[in-house]
Amino acid sequence: VLRFYAYFQEAVNESREEHYRIRxxxxxxxxxxxxxxxxxxxxxxxxxxQGTLVRRHRIQNPASKKGQHYTVLDLNVDKEVTLxxxxxxxxxxxxxxxxxxxxxxxxxxxxxxxxxxxxxTHRANLLARMNATRPSQxxxxxxxxxxxxxxxxxxxxLRFYCVWDDTNSxxxxxxxxVVLYYLSDDTVEIHERIAANSxxxxxxxxxxxxxxxxxxxxxxxxxxxxxxxxxxDGAAAHDDCFNERDFTIxxxxxxxxxPFVVCDxxxxxxAFYRERYGLDAFDPIRLEDYDExxxxxxxxxxxxxxEAHARESxxxxxxxxxxxxxxxxxxxxxxxxxxxxFLAILKTDKQVDADRRFVISMYPxxxxxxxxxxxxxxxxxxxxxxxxxxxxxKPDSGEYYEAKDFYIGDKRxx
Numbered sequence: 001v002l003r004f005y006a007y008f009q010e011a012v013n014e015s016r017e018e019h020y021r022i023r024x025x026x027x028x029x030x031x032x033x034x035x036x037x038x039x040x041x042x043x044x045x046x047x048x049x050q051g052t053l054v055r056r057h058r059i060q061n062p063a064s065k066k067g068q069h070y071t072v073l074d075l076n077v078d079k080e081v082t083l084x085x086x087x088x089x090x091x092x093x094x095x096x097x098x099x100x101x102x103x104x105x106x107x108x109x110x111x112x113x114x115x116x117x118x119x120x121t122h123r124a125n126l127l128a129r130m131n132a133t134r135p136s137q138x139x140x141x142x143x144x145x146x147x148x149x150x151x152x153x154x155x156x157x158l159r160f161y162c163v164w165d166d167t168n169s170x171x172x173x174x175x176x177x178v179v180l181y182y183l184s185d186d187t188v189e190i191h192e193r194i195a196a197n198s199x200x201x202x203x204x205x206x207x208x209x210x211x212x213x214x215x216x217x218x219x220x221x222x223x224x225x226x227x228x229x230x231x232x233d234g235a236a237a238h239d240d241c242f243n244e245r246d247f248t249i250x251x252x253x254x255x256x257x258x259p260f261v262v263c264d265x266x267x268x269x270x271a272f273y274r275e276r277y278g279l280d281a282f283d284p285i286r287l288e289d290y291d292e293x294x295x296x297x298x299x300x301x302x303x304x305x306x307e308a309h310a311r312e313s314x315x316x317x318x319x320x321x322x323x324x325x326x327x328x329x330x331x332x333x334x335x336x337x338x339x340x341x342f343l344a345i346l347k348t349d350k351q352v353d354a355d356r357r358f359v360i361s362m363y364p365x366x367x368x369x370x371x372x373x374x375x376x377x378x379x380x381x382x383x384x385x386x387x388x389x390x391x392x393x394k395p396d397s398g399e400y401y402e403a404k405d406f407y408i409g410d411k412r413x414x
Contacts, residue, residue: 002029002097006088018119078109153183159266160247164258188212199374211241335364364403367391
């Protein structure tokens with residue numbers, strides 16, 4: 001795709017502030033079928049509809065007597081192109097377009113600057129002179145900087161990619177989050193990145209936009225309106241809320257009791273921290289870097305696992321069941337919290353069960369297995385828990401299933 005930078009002049013009637021506009025646009029020429037697409041970049045508060053001006057299609061060249069459409073040789077820097085009665089002046093192109101035209105032995109002139117728009121220059125001078133003159137009475141920040149901060153940082157948003165490790169809960173997993181930090185008012189908004197066919201609802205909003213306190217403030221029972229007011233004041237206090245200095249790569253932030261690991265950020269966020277705080281190192285991290293090592297478990301954790309095993313064995317003896325097989329303490333300590341998940345289908349000849357999907361969870365710590373059926377809309381089958389977590393025997397040998405018995409392409413009978 002060849003990209004040219006162009007503009008066209010539009011007359012403005014019945015206006016004392018401006019008589020014409022200089023509208024910049026990009027002309028895209030597709031080499032595969034000689035089609036042309038014209039789009040105009042959107043400018044904030046321009047007051048005019050912008051975006052796609054000409055949809056992609058072949059356009060007839062009005063200078064051609066045979067009705068020939070525009071070709072690659074008709075577009076070049078310092079040329080004028082007429083598209084549907086609008087004359088576009090091409091002032092430049094990107095590096096790929098320049099090299100491609102030169103490979104065709106076409107001389108490409110040097111790029112020129114866009115002409116100045118008098119009204120845009122006037123607006124830029126007005127915005128440069130805007131200063132905060134009235135203090136804000138509702139903010140908890142210093143009143144002299146509230147409006148100034150909003151004018152300087154409006155629509156500037158920091159984006160962080162975080163991970164919330166929820167594997168310790170039932171059917172929990174590592175959930176990927178996108179934390180948006182608005183510099184204009186220090187508010188935070190959290191969205192969840194939901195993968196396709198994950199079985200979760202498509203509502204990605206995890207936390208709506210607002211101040212994010214470091215500590216949860218709870219109202220006293222029976223406090224009435226005064227208690228609610230104290231909660232709002234505590235949540236909105238600037239010193240007790242997260243700010244941009246708290247979001248650094250590798251930090252673990254406890255957002256309403258949920259540990260979020262900041263793994264990466266976008267390019268604008270890196271440029272902001274590089275300019276504001278002088279940071280240069282932005283090495284992204286992985287979730288595996290925060291996994292506990294095998295030797296990190298202390299004696300207290302091993303003792304707790306042993307006590308749980310003793311209580312379970314005693315409970316089975318009390319109800320008259322056969323004593324459970326002794327569990328491998330080393331496996332329980334090493335693979336505590338580790339879950340292997342497999343996607344499975346039901347082998348059946350019934351058409352109604354052919355589209356059913358199951359998630360088989362294998363727990364190497366104790367060799368137990370659970371099966372969960374994700375809910376499918378309009379399937380006519382109630383999803384949810386299909387098999388409770390328990391150790392399952394093999395139908396042929398009577399031994400319990402192990403982690404090595406589960407692999408892609410195998411058939412298991414429960």
